[in-house]
Amino acid sequence: MAERKRGTVRDLRRDNRSMLLWSLYFGDPRSRQELSLATGLSPASVSNVMRELIDEGIVIEVGNVDSDGGRPRVLLRVNPEYGYVVGVDVGETRVRVELFDLSMTERAKADFPLDPLRHGAEVVASRILAGLAAVLAESGIEPRSILGVGVGVPGTVQQTPEVVVDSQTFGWDMVPFERLLREGTGLPLLFDNGANTMGQAELWFGSGRDTSNAVVALVGSGVGASIISNSSPIRGSTASAGELGHLSVVVGGGRTCRCGNRGCLEAYVGAEAIVERFLEAGGTVPEGADQESALALLIYEAEIPGSVAARILDETVLYLGAGIGGLINLLNPERIILGGWAGLLLGDRYLPAIQEVARQHSLKHPFSTTSIELCRLGPEAVALGAATLPLERFLNG
Amino acid sequence: MAERKRGTVRDLRRDNRSMLLWSLYFGDPRSRQELSLATGLSPASVSNVMRELIDEGIVIEVGNVDSDGGRPRVLLRVNPEYGYVVGVDVGETRVRVELFDLSMTERAKADFPLDPLRHGAEVVASRILAGLAAVLAESGIEPRSILGVGVGVPGTVQQTPEVVVDSQTFGWDMVPFERLLREGTGLPLLFDNGANTMGQAELWFGSGRDTSNAVVALVGSGVGASIISNSSPIRGSTASAGELGHLSVVVGGGRTCRCGNRGCLEAYVGAEAIVERFLEAGGTVPEGADQESALALLIYEAEIPGSVAARILDETVLYLGAGIGGLINLLNPERIILGGWAGLLLGDRYLPAIQEVARQHSLKHPFSTTSIELCRLGPEAVALGAATLPLERFLNG
């Protein structure tokens, strides 16, 4: 019902230029002719736009493929050295800053620990700025060639004129995070929820390539999701869509979730809940073990049929599969991508079982056209995905 | 990741023209100047496009509002008589065909019963064609001014080059429904699932006006939904998104649903299931009563505190509210619109209770920004919504 905003003949050029850039960025080096075919633009226009892009240094010619009799095609590609993008992963225990060139090859990385008790926005902001300085120094890249900085935060991001962040994990409420960072840098800043940036990374460079309808389900300590429909993420009216963890899977009862409700998916499938259920059922984990090693151990123990661990994990698989089945029914995605550290741990061992449960909990037709896969990009993907924010901005012109 | 398809300077005009048409169609009559303001296009362009539209008879001038000293503005509006659209509602027991002018005022209507045992696609197609002839005759409108025919079918619609329909209720499997109708008419044909057309009607003309993120939940004998994100419906990869009814709300148990699984939302909330549960719990309904009157009676009986009916309906409200809560968490819509004949029956009496349960089953923030309302348009909306399909095509040019 809303209408795309266009208007002048100049916007047209910007759009065509952007279309060509996208096409060139994703996909092998191509000749002008092939680009013309791929985008539907006339060869003349492709030629014009490409001259522009080459003059600006954004696109470069890389070799030419000789045909059998005829002028050889000149292959073009986006110049990976034209500019650089920075991705920031704000985690619970550390801030990670990574610098990539345009081909998303990592050029520098910096980690700064966060005191778990001091999550003040100023502290986090100063860590990010320090990280930024560190990667710039390490890579020797001048700030002027940085196209932008993307920041993935553990909370919801309100894209108001000046970005405001709410974070339950950090106890942030309407924090003007953009302003805080703005004081320390003049670079373009972009923000999104960490789960979303991870989803975007997976969508662009991982298991979600060439997919336009997908759900990336992230199972860590809690459970989140990033829903992509028509190649763009669904954010909802206040940017908090994707709260898969608090879907009710046991209505009118069930375990109490940390959100206060009962019967949430997260109360069964989140790593925290899994370990808790294991302990309640009489299992034990080594003293002082963190969640990650506890879960790994649990999965190891579950190899023994009939063990407590096996029972707990079977149940976990049941709930997770049911949740995925629900997503399939509701959204009919082409692909479900399971990620997050706990998701990968579980998926490595139980993916077939999860698929089977999902099948049982979804309709035949949508299930048969959905593939359920694991993330390909590990947890570092948050920073990579954050870096796609400025990349996207760049590709759109 | 995909890029809008644009290209030539002519597409630009088409887009601007379309933008102006949309703006003019939704909203009061406006002057060129106001349109320029509203769309961001220059007054000159608005003038040009409007001349075109007026010449073609699509837009007409309606009065002019005099200002205090100065040339009066000429108010423009879309000419409701420029063309007509037809909406077809293919229900389980009848085919309804309605003809509207561009202001969506009904001009003619025809109902043809369907033998519940004979749902062959040829039969349905012939009924539609008969209905088409009937509304044309009744209204006296010549076929050439019909902009198109939208058909809402009870099943999933594959928008392949030639539309193919699967319908569980009719036992259709890959029926080339478009081809069947095409044999009887030369008019443009457009198809969609009936729940979607209803959702679209509600979104354009009902409770969803000026909303771009909404879910229309339809409770009838079964339960479906139409999800709107960013002003456009989510269809999923094979156009079967929105199957809310088969979301698991009782994992690892629960009632058996007609889909074969257990614990589906529909097994608790669909009218069929409600009545069934009532009977199982010892309630009785008059012999030979249809679902609709049975449910109405049940709701009436539930006024007696502690009655079986009250208990069943409380439970129904619980599951429905939980399902809605899940939608809120997952999609963070601005509005949830409850419809369908059973949904309206329930909602009339229980909306506050449903809202309360939804609140309990969703996170605080997304819930607080969502309103849960009833459909405004009754069940006839299916045909109205179907008619919006050609209307949309028309507005897009």
Place this chain on the structure above:
DNA sequence: CGGCTTATTTCAGGACTTGATTTAACTCGG
């Protein structure tokens, strides 16, 4: 080396949008 083939570039033409400038259509005060 010259004919042949295919990729790019150049060019003239046509379509658009736009800011500035006119023209149109009223109001109001004297």
Place this chain on the structure above:
DNA sequence: CCGAGTTAAATCAAGTCCTGAAATAAGCCG
């Protein structure tokens, strides 16, 4: 009843952009 004042719409002269056709470039092959 006229003319100044005011606001809306139309017209105009640039300036952009895309496109098909024609020209040019850059190789192959015999």
